[in-house]
Amino acid sequence: MKLLAVDTALGACSAVILDDEMVRGHAFEPMQRGHAERIAPMVQDVMLSSGLNLDAVDRLAVTVGPGTFTGQRVGYAFMRGLKLALGRPLIGITTLAAMAEAAMAQTGTGAAAVLHDARRDEVYLTLVTKAKTLSGDRLVSIAEAVDTILEFDNDLTEGLAMAGTASRHAAEILLSRGCKPVLSDIVAPDALWVARVAMSATEPETTPRPLYLRPPDARLPASPPR
Helix, strand or coil, rough: EEEEEEEECCCCCEEEEECCCEEEEEEEEEEEHHHHHHHHHHHHHHHHCCCHHHHCCEEEEEECCCCCHHHHHHHHHHHHHHHHCCCCCCEECHHHHHHHHHHHHHHHEEEEEEEEEEEEEEEEEEEEEEEEEEEEEEEEEEEHHHHHHHCHHHHHHCCEEEEEECHHHHHHHHHHHCCCEEECCCCCHHHHHHHHHHCCCCCCCCCCCCCCCCCCCCCCCCCCCC
């Protein structure tokens, strides 16, 4: 199976094409802004590197969030357009799931906690093992995140990898409370891991939707009284 995946949801822009397990083309660039301008040329470069045409792709994948409001919409809109143009299934993978898989692979552990700074003293959290999800994607305080990890301590016997921009601070707290996590250097999703997760995912019956764990700050003005 040939799968094209992209990510623009957080602090990087990336694209990859997998041919089963073989990486045919891959690009990853850390960036806080400019995803909208970079994603199309990056996909073009990846396809050129792969030696494939877009019509050879069997499946598409994209991160659906959580992430920045603008960033996650960029990749989602781009891949939704390709889905419509190519008639291929589109798989939605969360940013935290992709980062968790990358962290476990990098550290050789059997579980991962992803804590990504969501501002306002909150983090995006997921806690998984290779076999199951212990705590799905949530928006919580750092204290709640640490308590959640400690609650599942008995499930973390094969080691716990930490990923995300808030992971170092959380790891310090966990160490002080008797847990021994292993810090990874994963601080943003990579389309490579989006693709690897999506390769074995069940094809959805409908188009995936963006995942927002926090409502947008903007509000429509109230209707004037009549």
